[in-house]
Amino acid sequence: MAGAADLGRRVLQPEDLYRLRFVQEVALAPDSARVAFTVLRPDPEANANRYSLWVVPAAGGEARRLAAEEPRDPSPAWSPDGARLAFVARRGGRARLLVLDLERGEERQVPAGEERDIAHPAWSPDGTRLAYLGWVPAVPAPRHPVAYPGGEDAPRVVTRARYKFDGLGFFDHTREQLFVVPVDGGAPTQLTRGALGVGHPALTAERGVPIGHPVWSPDSARIAFVAGDEGADERDECCDVWTVDVGSGALTRVTPHDGLYGCPAWSPEGAALAVVGDRLPRQGGANSRLWVVPAAGGTPTLVTDFDRSIGLGIMSDTGAPTRAQPAWVGPWLYFLAAWRGTAQVWRVPAAGGAPEPVTAGAHAIGAWAVAGNGATLAYSASTPTSPGDVYGQQLDRAGEPARRLTALNDEALAEVALSEPEEFWLPVGDGTDTLVQGWIMRPPHPPAATGAPLILEIHGGPAALYGASWFHEFQCLAAHGYAVIYANPRGAQGYGEAFSTCIYRDWGTKPLADVLAAAEHAVALGGLDPARQYVTGGSYGGYLVNWAVTHTDRFRAAATGRCVSDLRTLALADDTGTWWMGDYFGGMPWETPDVYAFGSPITHIAACRTPLLIEHQAEDHRCPLDQAEQVYNALRKLGVPTELVLYPGESHGMSRNGRPLHRVDRVRRILDWFARHG
Numbered sequence: 001m002a003g004a005a006d007l008g009r010r011v012l013q014p015e016d017l018y019r020l021r022f023v024q025e026v027a028l029a030p031d032s033a034r035v036a037f038t039v040l041r042p043d044p045e046a047n048a049n050r051y052s053l054w055v056v057p058a059a060g061g062e063a064r065r066l067a068a069e070e071p072r073d074p075s076p077a078w079s080p081d082g083a084r085l086a087f088v089a090r091r092g093g094r095a096r097l098l099v100l101d102l103e104r105g106e107e108r109q110v111p112a113g114e115e116r117d118i119a120h121p122a123w124s125p126d127g128t129r130l131a132y133l134g135w136v137p138a139v140p141a142p143r144h145p146v147a148y149p150g151g152e153d154a155p156r157v158v159t160r161a162r163y164k165f166d167g168l169g170f171f172d173h174t175r176e177q178l179f180v181v182p183v184d185g186g187a188p189t190q191l192t193r194g195a196l197g198v199g200h201p202a203l204t205a206e207r208g209v210p211i212g213h214p215v216w217s218p219d220s221a222r223i224a225f226v227a228g229d230e231g232a233d234e235r236d237e238c239c240d241v242w243t244v245d246v247g248s249g250a251l252t253r254v255t256p257h258d259g260l261y262g263c264p265a266w267s268p269e270g271a272a273l274a275v276v277g278d279r280l281p282r283q284g285g286a287n288s289r290l291w292v293v294p295a296a297g298g299t300p301t302l303v304t305d306f307d308r309s310i311g312l313g314i315m316s317d318t319g320a321p322t323r324a325q326p327a328w329v330g331p332w333l334y335f336l337a338a339w340r341g342t343a344q345v346w347r348v349p350a351a352g353g354a355p356e357p358v359t360a361g362a363h364a365i366g367a368w369a370v371a372g373n374g375a376t377l378a379y380s381a382s383t384p385t386s387p388g389d390v391y392g393q394q395l396d397r398a399g400e401p402a403r404r405l406t407a408l409n410d411e412a413l414a415e416v417a418l419s420e421p422e423e424f425w426l427p428v429g430d431g432t433d434t435l436v437q438g439w440i441m442r443p444p445h446p447p448a449a450t451g452a453p454l455i456l457e458i459h460g461g462p463a464a465l466y467g468a469s470w471f472h473e474f475q476c477l478a479a480h481g482y483a484v485i486y487a488n489p490r491g492a493q494g495y496g497e498a499f500s501t502c503i504y505r506d507w508g509t510k511p512l513a514d515v516l517a518a519a520e521h522a523v524a525l526g527g528l529d530p531a532r533q534y535v536t537g538g539s540y541g542g543y544l545v546n547w548a549v550t551h552t553d554r555f556r557a558a559a560t561g562r563c564v565s566d567l568r569t570l571a572l573a574d575d576t577g578t579w580w581m582g583d584y585f586g587g588m589p590w591e592t593p594d595v596y597a598f599g600s601p602i603t604h605i606a607a608c609r610t611p612l613l614i615e616h617q618a619e620d621h622r623c624p625l626d627q628a629e630q631v632y633n634a635l636r637k638l639g640v641p642t643e644l645v646l647y648p649g650e651s652h653g654m655s656r657n658g659r660p661l662h663r664v665d666r667v668r669r670i671l672d673w674f675a676r677h678g
Helices: 004-008 014-019 472-479 496-503 509-524 540-549 567-573 577-585 593-599 601-607 624-638 661-676
Strands: 022-028 034-043 048-057 065-071 084-091 093-102 106-110 118-123 129-137 174-182 196-198 222-229 240-245 252-255 257-267 274-280 290-292 326-328 330-341 342-348 366-370 376-383 386-394 423-428 435-441 452-458 483-485 530-536 557-561 612-615 642-647
Touching: 014 034, 014 472, 014 661, 022 366, 022 376, 022 386, 034 065, 034 386, 034 661, 048 084, 065 084, 065 093, 084 118, 084 601, 093 118, 093 129, 106 483, 129 496, 174 222, 222 257, 240 257, 240 274, 257 326, 290 330, 290 366, 326 366, 330 366, 376 642, 435 509, 452 472, 452 509, 452 540, 472 483, 472 661, 509 530, 530 593, 540 557, 540 601, 557 661, 567 577, 567 593, 567 624, 577 593, 612 624, 612 661, 624 642, 642 661
Parallel strands: 174 196, 342 366, 452 483, 452 530, 530 557, 557 612, 612 642
Antiparallel strands: 022 034, 034 048, 048 065, 084 093, 093 106, 118 129, 129 174, 196 222, 222 240, 240 252, 257 274, 274 290, 326 330, 330 342, 366 376, 376 386, 423 435, 435 483
C-alpha cells in the first residue's frame, strides 16, 4: 500500500523498463573476496538486451565493469587461482570463449580460431583446461531420392523426434556437445558426439529437471554432464547424468536410466555425485528431488524426503535465471527451493537428514554461489519493489545478516511510487485445510471514490509460482490505477507435491475456482470496484484465462498471452509436449481423448462473451501460434470483440527476455485494451 512519501512521486511507466538493470549470473571467487556478476540492460535504441560483466568486493565496495556490453550473457567462471575469468562474448558474429587476466586487463580467445558458438565454460580444478559446450552436427542429414535444384531455400526435411526448441528454433541434425581445450593454447578435444546430445533441454524443459552445465571432478580427470541418449530409441523419455574421462574419452552413465536426472555436483573426494530429478513415471507437477549416486554408477539414494521441489525459483519478468544446481561443500549439500512465495538457499547433510534454511527474508533468490569452505554465500535476490541486487552473506558468522553489494536500480526508482503487495490466505473450499496464498497490489496513488478496478493475473506453468519477486508488469498496471490480484492456485509448486499434482487430468476446474476466490476476497477487503474486473495471464496463465472466459462472464475484458486453447494440438505441436503432457492427462490425445477434449478451452468457446485481446509470439514453439489463432478465429466467427497481436521474431519467453520495444508494447496494449472496455 502507498505511503505518504509516495504521493509526490510519479507513477511507473512501461517505458521505465529501459532504465532498469537486472542481475543474471553470480560467481564467487575462490578466495571468497570478490563476486563476479552479469547485468542485463534493455536497450531501446538497438531493441536488444545488452549484457555486461562486473566484479564487486564480497565485503562491500565499488563495483566495476570488466567487459563491454554484449548481446548475450557472459556466464563468468573464475580460474582456481582467482587471477582470471572465463566468459562468453560475441565477437565477429559468434559466441566466443574469452579469458580475462584481471591484473593485466587483457583478454584472449580460447581456443583461438574456434568458429562454432560456445556456451557454459568451466575451469578444471588444476587450472589447465576449460570445458565448454558447442553446437555441432550430430547425426547425418537424411538423403532422399528427390534432389532439390535450388539453393538456400531448400525444404527442411525433418526425420527425428527432437527437431525444434523454443528460443532456438529448428536443429534437427545438430546437438550441443562437450569440448575441452588447454587454457594456454592448443586444439580443443570433442568429448561427446553423435546422438548423445549434451544438456539438451527437449526432455527436461517441462519436467522440472534443470539442465546441468559441465562439472569437473575434483581431480580434474572427469567431467559430469547431462544428456538424453537418442541412439537406441529417440522416443526414450529418460535423461541421465553421465561422466566422461577426459584422457580416454570413456563414457559412464551414472544414473540408472529410470527417470529424469540433472544438475550434477561432485562430492569433495570425487566418489559420488549429487543429482536433481525423479524416477518415471510421475504425475505432472511432481517435485524434483535430491539424490546421491556413486560416480561409477549405481542406484541413487534419496537424500531427504523434503516436500519441496529442488531448484525451484519464483516467477518474475526480469529474465533472470535460477540456479538449480546443488553445491556439495564438506558434509553438506546446498540447494535452492521455493516455499510459500519465497525462494531461499537451504542445506542438508549429504548423508541424509533434515534440511535447514541458510537464507531468510521475503525475497526471491535466483543465482547463487557458495564458497568451497562453506563460509561465504553470494546471491542475487529481488523483491516486489526491487528488481534485484547482488548480496553477500558470511555463513560462518551466526546471525550476521546479508550485505547488499550493489544498488543497481536505486537511482532509477527513487522518483517512482511503487506498490507493496498485501498477502492473504484462503481455504480452497473442499473440506480440507488446504490454503491458497495470494496478494493484492493496490494502486500507489489513492483510487477514485468508486474504488479501483482490479486485474486478476494468472501465472504460467502450471507448476510454477508467484511470490516475493519483482514484476514490472504488475507495478505498471498498479501505477495506472488498477489493483493487481495474483495467487498461486492448486497446481502451483511451492506448497507440497499433493497441492501441485491435484490437477491431474483437469487443468481448469480447481485452479479457476482458486483464482476467482482470490478476486472475490480482494473485493471483500474494500477499496475496489466489483463492477470493473479484468483478467490476464500468459502460457498456462493464458490457458486459464481462456478457460475463465469460457466458464464465467464476470470479467469486462481479458487478455490472453502465448496461450493454450487446444490441448490435443498442443501435445503434438509443442516442442516438448510429447515428453510431458501425458504426465498431466493420463496419456497422449489418442489414449485419453475425452480428457483432452474436456480440458481444452476451444471445446467451450461458444460460451465466451468476454472481449479478448490475444497476444502471441510468432516464433513460439512452446505454445505454437495455432493456439492463438484458434481462439481468434472462433471469436471472430462468434462475433465476440477480439484482437490478435503477433510479435515477429519472438519466442515463448518474450515477456521476460524478449526485445525491449516488444515488451513495453505488450504492457501498453494490455492497458489500452482494458481502458477501451472500462
